[in-house]
Amino acid sequence: MLDFVGHQHKRFRWDLKLTALTGLSRSRLGTAVDQEFPFLPSGCQIVMDKATQAAVLANLKTQIGSRWSDLLTELRSIGNVELREYLDESGAGLPDLLKSGRSWTRLRREAGFETRPVGPREDELVRRGRSLIHVDDRPRASVYQSVLSSAAEPALWTPAERRLAEMLFFSLWPNGGGFTSIEEGIRSLHSNEVATDELSAIVDLGFENARRTTLELAGDLAGVPLQVHGRYRREEVLAALGDASLTKPPINFREGVLWVPEINTDAFFIQLKKSEAAFSPTTMYQDYPISPTLFHWESQSRTTVASPTGQRYLNGTSNILLFVRETSVDEYGTGAPYLFLGPATYVKHEGERPIAITWKLETPMSIDFFTAAKVVAS
Known part of the structure; x- marks a missing residue:
């Protein structure tokens, strides 16, 4: 048990402390504190009384989303240092520097250090x-x-x-x-x-x-440069699977499924938390982890059991790869990367248009991701 009772200085960085303890991104800390940390692994708790909770939330509001002028003043006071040293000395986070079109180079140029x-x-x-x-x-x-x-x-x-x-x-x-x-x-x-x-x-x-x-991929996919439990942006996945080129740039890809016949592979891009603003009623699929090794997924609404695509899924004739993210946007204000859960095999299905399929992962997902994903998808 760790006890953080005490009166911290107003510049104490609760965002850094809680990020280190929980692994949550800084953009999600406010919600986690407000909801009493629902994403923690089984057996773990962070308990705050109401006064402490209010104080921590107030502290987070002052630290998360630092003003550009403050970052600039901090750099000038620290001096001409490298990025890592600046982050260590200032307590700033990378999202402060990189979100909304910002950059370390721009900060250094405005401070007069990049010539x-x-x-x-x-x-x-x-x-x-x-x-x-x-x-x-x-x-x-x-x-x-x-x-x-x-x-x-x-x-x-x-x-x-x-x-x-x-x-x-x-x-x-x-x-x-x-x-x-x-x-x-x-x-x-x-x-x-x-x-x-x-x-x-x-x-x-x-x-x-x-x-x-x-972990490296093996078998038929041994030459594909993706690693199980690595995080990838969609354009990286398409390039890794050989489906991106100058004549077919990944920016044009908008689907949640990708079929790459050259390597007999189906890749699924799964977002757990769906909003009505971003998804139509026909694409609000029920996708969620059942256990660390089982995942419930729904095909596109037009897919039938008898279709070539449906038969490929149900007969196990293609390599199935699952890429999962919780939400669409990360703390940097850009498209969130996907966690690659690795290859999966068919267990069972029901219905069609969409087909609800249970997949078994070759490699179990980590308990922390499983716990968080299950909460997000519920």
């Missing part, structure tokens, strides 16, 4: 920094860093490295960026030294903060 020339696509690139903070597996972080630092020439990439490089490319340019080749886009990266320095620092920080162990 290197502005690259031709600098602003465009640093605005995409928040699309890399979730990178949490070593192979992806390593190749992303190598590409950003120009340590590896495209001509020398292995097939796996090339696919990972494509995942990075489409993370930065979901619309293809107007380039005629992936290689041209990578060369453009290297003419934006300031931007690539920031992107590299963000990848480092994201990987250091990773909370889950990831």
Whole structure:
């Protein structure tokens, strides 16, 4: 048991303390405190009396969503430091720096500390920094860093490295960026030294903060550079599965299901918390975890049992991959990444249009994610 009784200074960072204890994002802490922490694992509690709860909520309101002018003043007082040191010294969080089009590079330029020339696509690139903070597996972080630092020439990439490089490319340019080749886009990266320095620092920080162990795919999918329990943005998944190209950029993909016949794979993009504003009545599917190894999922409303798609699902003739996220937007104000739950196999089904299917995961989901997902989906 941990006891936090006492009178903290008004600048005490309850957001940092509670994020470290719970693993919740800073944007979700207010709701968690207000609802008495419903997402904690079984047997764990954080108990606050009403006065403490009110004080913590008031503290969170002053800390979450720091004003740009405050961040700028803080940097000038700390001095010319690297991103990691600034975060440590100031207590600011990455969302403060990266949300709403902000960037570390912009902050340094306005503070007068960044004097290197502005690259031709600098602003465009640093605005995409928040699309890399979730990178949490070593192979992806390593190749992303190598590409950003120009340590590896495209001509020398292995097939796996090339696919990972494509995942990075489409993370930065979901619309293809107007380039005629992936290689041209990578060369453009290297003419934006300031931007690539920031992107590299963000990848480092994201990987250091990773909370889950990831596992390589095996069997038919052994060559696919996705790791079970890693987090991925949709454009990364499409690139990893070979379904993204300059003529078919991932920005155009809007479906919740993806069929990739070249590798006999069905990928499902599942959002647990659905709102009527974002989903039509025909797409308010009932998707939720039953247990750490079982997941209930509903097909698209037009899918029948007799259709080729329905038969593929029910007969187990394709590789089924589940990607799950709780909500559509993360604390950075952009599309939330999906947690890759890995391959799954058919257990049972009922009905059609949609077909309600129970899938069994090859790898159990973590208890913390299962607990949170079950609450969100309920």
